[in-house]
Amino acid sequence: MIIDKxxxxxxxxxxxxxxxILLVVLVLAxxxxxxxxxxxxxxxxxxxxxxxxxxxxxxEYTVDALKKGGKLTDKKSEKILGEIKNVEVEPHKSQxxxxxxxxxxxxxxxxxxxxxxxxxxxxxxxxxxxxxDSNELSVGSVSEIYTKxxxxxxxxxxxxxxx
Amino acid sequence: MLWKGMxxxxxxxxxxxxxxxxxxxxxxxxxxxxxxxxFGPNLTKKASNEKVSFTVMLQSREPELVEAMAVxxxxxxxxxxxxxxxxxxxxxEPATQLSFNSIEGEYTNETVDSRVDAYVTIEADCEVTxxxxxxxxxxxxxxxxxxxxxKGYATSGYVIKINE
Numbered sequence: 001m002i003i004d005k006x007x008x009x010x011x012x013x014x015x016x017x018x019x020x021i022l023l024v025v026l027v028l029a030x031x032x033x034x035x036x037x038x039x040x041x042x043x044x045x046x047x048x049x050x051x052x053x054x055x056x057x058x059x060e061y062t063v064d065a066l067k068k069g070g071k072l073t074d075k076k077s078e079k080i081l082g083e084i085k086n087v088e089v090e091p092h093k094s095q096x097x098x099x100x101x102x103x104x105x106x107x108x109x110x111x112x113x114x115x116x117x118x119x120x121x122x123x124x125x126x127x128x129x130x131x132x133d134s135n136e137l138s139v140g141s142v143s144e145i146y147t148k149x150x151x152x153x154x155x156x157x158x159x160x161x162x163x
Numbered sequence: 164m165l166w167k168g169m170x171x172x173x174x175x176x177x178x179x180x181x182x183x184x185x186x187x188x189x190x191x192x193x194x195x196x197x198x199x200x201x202f203g204p205n206l207t208k209k210a211s212n213e214k215v216s217f218t219v220m221l222q223s224r225e226p227e228l229v230e231a232m233a234v235x236x237x238x239x240x241x242x243x244x245x246x247x248x249x250x251x252x253x254x255x256e257p258a259t260q261l262s263f264n265s266i267e268g269e270y271t272n273e274t275v276d277s278r279v280d281a282y283v284t285i286e287a288d289c290e291v292t293x294x295x296x297x298x299x300x301x302x303x304x305x306x307x308x309x310x311x312x313x314k315g316y317a318t319s320g321y322v323i324k325i326n327e
Contacts, residue, residue: 017183024186037179053172065305070293070319077295077302098268108270148294149325151306 026035047124048162053143055114057092063112065150074133075148080132081118090113128157215289215296215327217303219320221281223258229281231316233301246299248287255281
């Protein structure tokens with residue numbers, strides 16, 4: 001038998017030793033699977049990028065809260081993702097179809113669009129921009145905005161790497 | 164005597180540091196590092212306890228609901244927690260709703276019969292940091308829908324204003 005009378009394999013390793021080695025191999029395999037994907041290869045850390053997010057058709061309450069600025073966080077307000085640098089506001093225009101079939105852009109009362117400029121710190125790879133909460137930031141996608149004062153969301157319009 | 168014997172035995176026993184011991188130490192250090200990265204920021208976060216006043220909008224509700232509420236009522240602001248606040252002001256007005264007139268091709272705010280819009284101001288003990296304002300487990304942010312439960316009524320509404 002390989003296991004001797006002292007419970008050691010080949011006189012050197014115990015079962016506990018093997019269990020520890022197995023645990024370490026599993027942990028390393030887990031790390032390789034988690035961080036070895038295509039998305040996170042060739043990642044450049046701590047990249048700063050400036051992003052413009054358009055928040056559509058909101059009331060003045062949301063406008064005022066966005067204008068207070070501050071840090072952007074994840075959903076649970078635990079991780080800091082970036083900081084609001086600027087907020088520009090314009091009346092919201094809504095595309096409508098009238099009774100006679102015309103398509104028009106009309107301005108509803110008390111509804112605004114906010115162009116929120118945010119400076120994020122995250123990671124940049126060949127294929128994507130990744131925020132500190134591991135979510136990707138892409139032009140055309142919807143991004144959640146959580147600050148100390150407001151929760152809202154908007155369309156990502158542009159992303160530029162800050163030197 | 165027994166303890167003395169054990170100490171002598173331990174002293175005489177030759178301990179040998181093996182690769183396995185090194186691996187165990189590394190695993191423990193890695194685990195501690197993961198715990199620190201995961202929970203470290205929360206441990207070092209500076210939070211202060213303050214009374215924060217905020218306004219919740221109850222849109223297009225039955226007038227009876229608003230009549231059931233009164234200034235001075237204690238209200239609970241989550242479904243599970245007992246933490247809550249006190250109503251300090253209630254304003255109500257006929258409910259209006261954005262309506263599209265397809266003939267004229269324009270939006271107007273139209274009054275909704277038999278409904279009211281209410282603005283309930285609540286003062287609550289909150290945990291305040293640079294990142295959030297929280298009472299119990301409920302985050303107070305403009306745009307968040309929070310429960311408002313008092314004696315004999317239960318509803319929810321959007322936070323529209325925070326007076327820190």
